[in-house]
Amino acid sequence: MSRPTLSVVIAARNESHQIAECVRSVSFADQVIVLDSSSTDGTADVARGAGAEVHVTDWPGYGPQQLRGIALARGDWVLSLDADERITPELAAEIRTAIEQPVADGYRLPRFSSFCGEFIHHGGWRPDYTLRLVRRERAGFTDHFLHAHMTVDGRRADLRSPIIHYSYRDLDDVLDKLRRYSHGAARDGFERGQSGSLARALASGAWAFLRTYVLRQGFRDGRMGLVLAIYNAQTTYYKYLRLWMMQQHREPVPRVRPGDSPDNPRMKVDDLRA
Incomplete structure (x- = not known):
């Protein structure tokens, strides 16, 4: 029996300063898709150089863009990621175990976020659980204008290792x-x-x-x-x-x-x- 495969979907625009580090953090995946919304700073070239499969598109909205990525995914599972987020080696190992020995159809991942250069431990920011890892055939997205999020048609579970989120730079x-x-x-x-x-x-x-x-x-x-x-x-x-x-x-x-x-x-x- 072949092992389950993983596709990563990253929506980006004008993220040349950080897209390579994001792509490299998910190098363990079988497919890394970057949907570049017609960047003007070379994001697409930087992402390709880091090993991503790049598709240059228009911008239909965050949810519809992510659904495009899911449609392009070939993996059994899909991980949704943003350009300012990183997957640690510990989380990568946990993700691989979760899809090889699944107990759910979708997994919420905690995030550890920074605010003006300092990582925040309290105030409701940690753990900041968000659904990001879903079986491809059961994955969807909401159409909210602000904070659209992934959905799953099935059971959910939580992972423990956090996504590192470099938010609110200054x-x-x-x-x-x-x-x-x-x-x-x-x-x-x-x-x-x-x-x-x-x-x-x-x-x-x-x-x-x-x-x-x-x-x-x-x-x-x-x-x-x-x-x-x-x-x-x-x-x-x-x-x-x-x-x-x-x-x-x-x-x-x-x-x-x-x-x-x-x-x-x-x-x-x-x-x-x-």
Whole structure:
């Protein structure tokens, strides 16, 4: 009986500075697919040089792009990855064991994420479980504008070794994502019929701070834990403020093609799934 095979799907745009390291971290896979959304910085060439199978495409949205990758996959299993994520040797061994001796149709992987250069242990950031490894014939993706995620038609289980996630590189990145994430979350909320108000924006922002910093012990990460709690509070506050203003017709509801950021159509694709 032949061993099960693994395909990795990476959606990327203008990631030449980090795509090679991402591809090399999954060199244990049988197939590594990079879906390059017409990058202008040589991402496709760098990815090919690192050993990936590259397909240059348009940008239909994160979920539809991942479904393209799944359709191109030849492996029995599919691992979804972002350009700012890395698979450690320990996780690679665990993934191989999981697909060779499966106890589920899909596996959630924890993530260990950095914030402005410091890895965060608390505040709800660890463990940050996300479904990433699924039998190909049972894999799907949601169509959320913000944070689209993988789905599985079947049983789930969890792995233990984390994905290393180099998120929020510096303060400029934090401020840029605050704007875009709050806008994307407001757009999803508007389309789902959520209501917003100034009172809800204030209350939800305060609750996000208390949940991150106190209940989830973000204070244990020191000064950066405080910065993260304030960031979460601001993102939540501006989400509901934007939603209220959309409903009051004081801010236009974004009418952009699928996959675009409401403020920046050239946002990197991994920004849609933080």
